[in-house]
Amino acid sequence: MKVLKTEKLSKNFNDIKVLEEINLYVNKGEFVSVIGPSGCGKSTLFKLITGLIKEYEGEVFVEGTESRSYKSPIAYMPQKDLLLPWRTLYENASLPLEVSRKSRESFKERIMPLIKEFGLEGFEDCYPGELSGGMRQRGALLRTFLIESDLMLLDEPFGALDAITRMDMQEWLLEIWRKHNHSILFITHDIDEALFLSDRLYVMTGRPGSIDLEIKVNEPRPRRREVLFGEKYMEHKRNILKVLKK
Numbered sequence: 001m002k003v004l005k006t007e008k009l010s011k012n013f014n015d016i017k018v019l020e021e022i023n024l025y026v027n028k029g030e031f032v033s034v035i036g037p038s039g040c041g042k043s044t045l046f047k048l049i050t051g052l053i054k055e056y057e058g059e060v061f062v063e064g065t066e067s068r069s070y071k072s073p074i075a076y077m078p079q080k081d082l083l084l085p086w087r088t089l090y091e092n093a094s095l096p097l098e099v100s101r102k103s104r105e106s107f108k109e110r111i112m113p114l115i116k117e118f119g120l121e122g123f124e125d126c127y128p129g130e131l132s133g134g135m136r137q138r139g140a141l142l143r144t145f146l147i148e149s150d151l152m153l154l155d156e157p158f159g160a161l162d163a164i165t166r167m168d169m170q171e172w173l174l175e176i177w178r179k180h181n182h183s184i185l186f187i188t189h190d191i192d193e194a195l196f197l198s199d200r201l202y203v204m205t206g207r208p209g210s211i212d213l214e215i216k217v218n219e220p221r222p223r224r225r226e227v228l229f230g231e232k233y234m235e236h237k238r239n240i241l242k243v244l245k246k
């Protein structure tokens, strides 16, 4: 079943075409990435899918329903998601629950197990300024996970992290994804990251943003990082670079 599907999705900003006829889909439980150069319209694509931007051409279907009439929230972590600096980690995490009109007592039961699972136990009363970059990012992801939605849209969640932390976070995300069985659409600039994480990936080019290549990564999981040096991956990388350098 397709959790997300776009059909000929196009968007203009002030007569400039930013996205042109984007056709993509995410199957239930699938990890799909979108990779493309800066400015090709990736974040805009997410804003159309979540309904933050409502004017567009073409169609978006979430769980089979046209997104304009899809009522449930979609878990979305915007690029540069910032935890509110004046709220503790726990208070930041509780934000999506506060808007859900559930009782405050029920928050704790939902939040605390995730705090533990996300490796943030003992830090729940810290303010974002007292956490490391990787911890802040896990906190922002935790907040996204508290939105009850199968589909998760993650816009470059690891873009600001150093290479080593980033690799740890990728492996950790796969672990969490495996456990929770989400369907993920993931934006990244990083070819290795996309190939390591994804079942499938779309390669975009800019002006106007369009999908020029779709790659299916037939690599069993769990994957070891060494697969990135294998011949099959090298071939994928060559093909992606060909599109991005066009």
Ligand SMILES: Nc1ncnc2c1ncn2[C@@H]1O[C@H](COP(=O)(O)OP(=O)(O)OP(=O)(O)O)[C@@H](O)[C@H]1O
Pocket (backbone or CB within 6 Å): 013, 014, 018, 036, 037, 038, 039, 040, 041, 042, 043, 044, 045, 079
């Ligand atoms: N609200 C807006 N009004 C006008 N133009 C916009 C608006 N939002 C985005 N754009 C333009 O649309 C284009 C795509 O922007 P977008 O943020 O989607 O790119 P991106 O692929 O996410 O880039 P990056 O990889 O740098 O995050 C850019 O040229 C940007 O200037």
Ligand SMILES: [Mg+2]
Pocket (backbone or CB within 6 Å): 042, 043, 044, 079, 155
């Ligand atoms: Mg962006």
